Amino acid sequence: MLTYQDLLLVGENEKDRMAFVKRVIDQHKTTDLYQTALVAEDYDKHLNRTIMQYQKILYDVMGRAVPDVWTANYKLASRFFNRFVVQENQFLLGNGVTWTEESTKERLGGDFDTKLQKAGRYALIGGVSFGYFNLDHMDVFPVTEFAPLYDEDNGALMAGVRFWQVDASKPLRATFYEVDGCTDYVWNRRQIEDGSFVYESSVLHEKRPYIDNVRVTEADGEEIYDGENYPTFPIVPLWGNPHKQSEIVGLREQIDCYDLIKSGYANNVDEASIIYWTLQNAGGMDDIDVAKFVERMKKLHASQTDDNVHAEAKTMDAPYASREALLATLRADIYEDAMALDTKNIANGATTATQIKAAYEPLNSKADEYEYCVVEFLQGILEIVGIEDKPTFTRSYVINTQEELQSILQAAQFLDAEYVTKKILNILGDGDQAEEMLQRMAANELAMAQAQLEAQEGNLNEEEIA
Numbered sequence: 001m002l003t004y005q006d007l008l009l010v011g012e013n014e015k016d017r018m019a020f021v022k023r024v025i026d027q028h029k030t031t032d033l034y035q036t037a038l039v040a041e042d043y044d045k046h047l048n049r050t051i052m053q054y055q056k057i058l059y060d061v062m063g064r065a066v067p068d069v070w071t072a073n074y075k076l077a078s079r080f081f082n083r084f085v086v087q088e089n090q091f092l093l094g095n096g097v098t099w100t101e102e103s104t105k106e107r108l109g110g111d112f113d114t115k116l117q118k119a120g121r122y123a124l125i126g127g128v129s130f131g132y133f134n135l136d137h138m139d140v141f142p143v144t145e146f147a148p149l150y151d152e153d154n155g156a157l158m159a160g161v162r163f164w165q166v167d168a169s170k171p172l173r174a175t176f177y178e179v180d181g182c183t184d185y186v187w188n189r190r191q192i193e194d195g196s197f198v199y200e201s202s203v204l205h206e207k208r209p210y211i212d213n214v215r216v217t218e219a220d221g222e223e224i225y226d227g228e229n230y231p232t233f234p235i236v237p238l239w240g241n242p243h244k245q246s247e248i249v250g251l252r253e254q255i256d257c258y259d260l261i262k263s264g265y266a267n268n269v270d271e272a273s274i275i276y277w278t279l280q281n282a283g284g285m286d287d288i289d290v291a292k293f294v295e296r297m298k299k300l301h302a303s304q305t306d307d308n309v310h311a312e313a314k315t316m317d318a319p320y321a322s323r324e325a326l327l328a329t330l331r332a333d334i335y336e337d338a339m340a341l342d343t344k345n346i347a348n349g350a351t352t353a354t355q356i357k358a359a360y361e362p363l364n365s366k367a368d369e370y371e372y373c374v375v376e377f378l379q380g381i382l383e384i385v386g387i388e389d390k391p392t393f394t395r396s397y398v399i400n401t402q403e404e405l406q407s408i409l410q411a412a413q414f415l416d417a418e419y420v421t422k423k424i425l426n427i428l429g430d431g432d433q434a435e436e437m438l439q440r441m442a443a444n445e446l447a448m449a450q451a452q453l454e455a456q457e458g459n460l461n462e463e464e465i466a
Contacts, residue, residue, distance in 0.1 A: 004151045004158040018201040025163050028147030037126035037143045040248040048077040050256040074266040084338045089120045092367045095394040104389045109137035123240035132235045133384045183207040236380035239373045258330045265323045280310040339366040
């Protein structure tokens, strides 16, 4: 693989640099990480490759394989992978990041939580995503659009190419990010005499610094007079797990097995619904006569036969018990191996808080590993911006509301009113009204205290008069 040290050997010749950037893109597309990410993206889009490419085969009398285009061939793609990715990502990042300093969120950009969720989703699908802090906000690149260049000595990300192409017949665009700025390139496709195509490269925008210093004067208006760069490379990788691989690894085969069995089950049910006929004493009928008989039965639901010919309709019953048992086992195994929460296990309204916590434990443990990766990513972003802060997360749980409220109320005598109020409102889903509620409670307490004081003063005046 190409590394940052290979870039240092290229030099400053623009033609050599363009050729190197194209090599980086081409080499990146051959890596296992990139190829696996393409597969994972399809599964996330409900386009399970194995089931979509599956074709039933028949063999003729000569033993030759031919596609079976006559019988049912359902291709039922499950949505397991998409469900697991969304569940894990939203479980940790669904409520955004909490910072110790209020100014942090503003400096990172108003849409930072949304961009972080996007980066997390890309990381879980492709194994890694890349966050680029662009002056006052963060841009996010999936691994299928960004080719990294790591340092051979310490493994740090030191440069990278973001590339995109609308269609194979359209120009290939790329932005080459380095520590001291970024350069835009374009490759236009041109047909040559032998009918083949070649790409001609050119510089779209010359290297420029990441931060433009702007001044405004009455004479010239707004103008860029200088530029500067960040203290470190402004792109940080976010890994989806410590293994640095897509979450589809290890699950794809089980998902394919489930989809193939489910589709085969549907095919058998469809085929079993077909009525077939047995004809007795009809030896004089050839295949054409039999086909005409079946066609007539389909159209008129009645047919004439000779006196000695007996026609009997029959149907088949598809075996289902073994398939349903296997599908249920596969479903449970997929959830277990994915360490995901199967909501069917806590759908019963009588589920206790202890049972709910036990059901969440695999997902909770998996989110712990994911959180380490996210925190490391955020620390890299904070270093670029020049912020010292510590992120925390509020995970999204399903709870037994009645049991949780009872626990809070039982402990209320040992807690202050503000904590109890906020806790209860969060459980009821009205956490955003906590401050307003606390203000009303404080106003009511003040009004009651004033009323008591006025009553006491009235009693004293009556005693003085008496």
